[in-house]
Amino acid sequence: MRSSDSFQVTRRDLMIVGATAIAAHAAPAVALDQPADLADLTAARPESFFPMVGFSVNGEPRSMKVDTRTTLLDALREHLHLTGTKKGCDHGQCGACTVMVNGRRINSCLTLAVMHEGDSVITVEGLGSPANLHPMQAAFIKHDGYQCGYCTPGQICSSVAMLKEVEAGVPSLVTEDLTTSATASLAEFRERMSGNICRCGAYSNIMEAIAEVAERKA
Numbered sequence: 292m293r294s295s296d297s298f299q300v301t302r303r304d305l306m307i308v309g310a311t312a313i314a315a316h317a318a319p320a321v322a323l324d325q326p327a328d329l330a331d332l333t334a335a336r337p338e339s340f341f342p343m344v345g346f347s348v349n350g351e352p353r354s355m356k357v358d359t360r361t362t363l364l365d366a367l368r369e370h371l372h373l374t375g376t377k378k379g380c381d382h383g384q385c386g387a388c389t390v391m392v393n394g395r396r397i398n399s400c401l402t403l404a405v406m407h408e409g410d411s412v413i414t415v416e417g418l419g420s421p422a423n424l425h426p427m428q429a430a431f432i433k434h435d436g437y438q439c440g441y442c443t444p445g446q447i448c449s450s451v452a453m454l455k456e457v458e459a460g461v462p463s464l465v466t467e468d469l470t471t472s473a474t475a476s477l478a479e480f481r482e483r484m485s486g487n488i489c490r491c492g493a494y495s496n497i498m499e500a501i502a503e504v505a506e507r508k509a
Contacts, residue, residue: 346410348373349417357404363397364388366404367414375415375444379488386487389445389452390414396452398486415444418451426507427451430500438491446487450501453483454508475505 345354348371355370364381367373367390376399379387383398390399391413419425427450430436437443456463457479460472465482473479480501481494489497 342405344405344408346407346412348412349414355404359403359405361404362400363390363392363402363404363407363412364399367399367412373414373416377441377444379442379445384488385442385445386449387442387445389449389487391448391452394452394455396449413448415448418447425451426504427500430503431497434496434500434503436493436497436500437489438493442487442489442491446484446489446497449484449487450497450504453480454501454505456483457505458508475508477502480505 340359341356342359343354343356344366345352347353348367353371355366357366357370361370364376364378367376368378376390377387378400379385381388381400383401386398388398388400389396391397392402392407392410394411419428424432425447427447431443431447436446454475457473457475462469462473463479463482465478466473477498480498484497484501
C-alpha cells in the first residue's frame with residue numbers, strides 16, 4: 292500500500308491546474324474571427340439594429356440612422372450636434388437633459404430616439420435666439436437665474452412646459468383642490484420644478500424669473 296506521502300498536491304499545483312482549465316475553456320471563443328475595427332463590427336450586425344428614424348426638431352424635419360439603443364439625448368447631441376441639451380446624471384434625476392416632445396417636457400436621457408418617430412421635439416435652441424430671446428430666457432438673464440449655466444437649458448425648457456401645465460389646469464402634489472384649476476403660485480412652481488437640480492443653488496433667482504413670466508401670461 293502506498294504511503295500518503297507519495298501523493299501530495301500543493302497550492303501551486305492547484306493554481307496551475309485551475310489556470311489551465313480556464314484557458315482551455317476560453318480558447319474556442321478567443322479563436323473566433325473578430326472584426327478588425329468598429330466599422331467592421333457595425334457591418335457585421337443586422338441592419339435592423341440601425342434603423343432610420345425621423346422627427347421634427349425645433350420645427351425642422353430631421354432624420355438619422357441610429358443604433359436602437361441610442362437615447363434621444365445622444366441623438367440630439369451626437370447626431371444632430373444640438374449641444375444645448377446637457378447630459379448630467381444620465382439617470383433622469385437632475386433634469387439637465389429636459390426637452391419638450393409634443394409640448395410635454397421629458398428627460399431625454401430616459402427615452403430612446405426610435406420611440407419618437409414623427410414626434411415634434413423642442414430643445415433650448417428652438418425656444419429663441421440671441422437676437423430674439425424667448426421671454427423665459429430673457430427672464431433668466433434679468434434675474435441671474437444661473438451660475439455655471441450647465442443646468443440652465445433644462446431649467447428653461449422645464450419652466451416653459453411647466454407654465455403650460457399650470458395653464459391647462461394639470462394638478463401637482465401641492466394642488467389643494469383637485470376640482471378647480473391649478474393656480475400659478477410659488478408653491479406650485481417649486482413643486483413642479485423639483486425635478487430640475489441646480490447644484491449652484493440659484494433656485495430663488497429661478498423662481499423670480501418664472502414668476503415674472505407667469506405674471507405676464509396672467
